[in-house]
Amino acid sequence: MERIPLSKSSRVREECLKGKVHCSKLAVELGINRKTVARYIKEFNEIRQLYPNQVKNVSFRLPPKKRERTQLYHDLMVLLPVLIDRAITPCLMVTHLWADYRSVYPHGYGLFWFGAHYNIWRNEHQICRYSHRRVRSISPGEEKILLIWRNAGSRERWQKATVILGSFANRPLSEMMAQVEKTRDTLLIWIDHFKTGSIALLDKQHYTTSPDLLELVRVKQENLTKLLHQTPQLHGFNRASWRVADLCVAYQQVYQLPISRSCALENLHKMGLGYYKSRELLTSPDPDFRPKLDHIKQILTHLGERERFFSVDEYGPFAIKMKIGRSFTPAGQIKTVAQAQKSKGFIIVTAALELAHNQVSHIYSYKKNTDEIIKLIDVLLIEYRDTDKLYLSWDAASWHASKKLDGHLVHINSEGYRLEHGTPRVELAPLPVSAQFLNVIESVFSGLAKAVIHNSDYQSVDECRKAIDCHFHARNAHYKKHPLKAGKKIWGSEIVVPEFNEGKHAKSLTGMRGARA
Incomplete structure (x- = not known):
């Protein structure tokens, strides 16, 4: 029924409560149709009969009456699930369902009323357009x-x-x-x-990638990494850093294979490489980069059973105080670390990673100088007394190429010293300048930092040293027990595989942004 303003319907209700109502006169007074007044009077009489307590409640209205459903409607409700189950179209369409319905009930609902009843039923039963599938x-x-x-x-x-x-x-x-x-x-x-x-x-995997194609992608990524380790000047580009366009040209010149800019960018993204601001460089300006690298690869290729190759470096100094890091914390809480803390001391770890058996030897130092390197060499001479030759590979730090160190190497390599102490011969295989990315022990240091340094709060230098000793002891024990797995990540701590490969980076690439040119 058409609704009129509450003030007018209230007036009709008041007149009904007084007694007999003159419809025409009231309709003229209220400015509404006479039939409308008659309907409100009829509604009032029904309220007085069915809901006597609501007679004076002018806002009360009769509840809507339910329409009596016909047999045709009930037949449709029974048939709708059957129509959906036997639908063969890609999705449910009202026109198709109605055509199927009319084939069963030729004199049934038309398309309009069929669609109206179907949409109400579909929403009530949460039927989507693909429920039949x-x-x-x-x-x-x-x-x-x-x-x-x-x-x-x-x-x-x-x-x-x-x-x-x-x-x-x-x-x-x-x-x-x-x-x-x-x-x-x-x-x-x-x-x-x-x-x-x-x-x-x-x-079942419904697609397969050709092993030959996967191998081509792997080789392409390794070749791109090798080029990134060299400066653009070595390939005739007067630039301090690589551009993607120059990288593509150099790739074609060196490997005689074409590579597009988009392909190079895609592979750089997959390797986690990109342009980013940093003081650390992925390139080496050493003009003897290739000869030095070839010399190291030659040693590793022909490394004898009684020979050992070591990657040597220092980690630190780092202060003994509360460190930031990742840890499990309740949702909504953030662990904070004070920026200004009083240090409980500091530590420098001087270590050597033996590549053949993946064993780490380390000492603790108070400075980074030649004396500490000599101490580490003396430790290695005793630890590997049963070998014939030790190769030491390190970066171009000044204390790695001092006259004092050269004199000590001449002394320990002399026939008299070796016969007296039964020690192996020591030879150097230095890395190219600014080529820390080739220093394999960096990955071990990354694993050490993640395992026992990050998120730590040691109370003394000795406590921190015990944790480091335990880490290296467990690591060495793991690789002694599983020699076939040497070079694999241990406990998920090391960021990259600790193995010598010029096509890989020894340091973590965390924080690198997507490549842009």
Whole structure:
């Protein structure tokens, strides 16, 4: 019934309470239709009969009357699930469903009323446009496997299990799309695969990458990394840093293979490389970069069973105080570390990584100078007394090339000293200038920092030293017990694989931005 302002309906109610009402006169007075006044009078009489307590409540209205549904409507409600189940179109369309309905009920609803009843029923039962393609049956064995997938660590299996179980529970496709972050077509393909071939077809990888293609990509990335380790001047470019365009030209000149700018950028992104502001360089300006690198590779290629190759460097100095780092904390809480702290001391770790068996030897120093390097060499001479030759590789720090160190090497390599002490011969294989990225022990130091330095709060220098000793002891024990796994990451602590490879970086690339040219 058409509603009039509350003030006018209240006036009609008041006149009804007084007694007999003159419809025409009241309609003229209120400026409304006479029939409208009559309907409100009729409503008042029904309220007085059915709800006597609400007679004086001018805002009360009769509840809407339910329409009596015809047999044609009830037949439609029974038939709608059948129509959806036997639909063969890619998605549910009202016109197609209505045509199927009229084939059963030629004198049934027209398209308009069929669509109106169908839309109300569809919303009440959460029927989406693709409900007819849902999974209709799952065996107990398949359900058990899908539940395992849903709780497993594989994201792809979790997505597939969520979709299949959700489809079986008649969840809307749009809801599952938002949850698993996949397109509608992908979800429908998974559902069709399950309905066609069960779990086996669903779990099958429907695409394969050629091993030859994967090998080409790996070689291409290693070659790009080798070029980044060299300065552009070595390849005829008068620049201090690489541009992607120059990198492509140099790649074609050196390896006689074309590479596009987009391909180079894509591979740089995959390797985590890009342009970023830093004081550390990925290039070496040493004009003898290639001869020095070839010399080291020659030594490692022909390294004998009684020979050892060491990567030597210093870690520190670092202060003994509360350090920042990652740790498990309650949601909404942030662990804070005071910027100004009183140091409890400092530590410098001078260490050597033996590449053949992946063993670390270390000492603690108070300075970075030649004397500390000599101490480390003397430790290695005693520890590897049963070998014939030791190769030492380090960066171009001044104390690694001092006259005092040269004199000490001449002394310990003399025949008299070696016969008296039974020690091996020591030879140097220095790295190119500014080529810390080739110093393999840097990855070990990265693992050390992540394991026992970051997020620490040692109370003394001795406590910190014990933690470092324990870390290296456990690391060495692991590689002695698993020699075939030498070069693998240990406990997930080391950022990169500790092995000599000019196509890799020994330091972490954390913080590098995407490549731009």
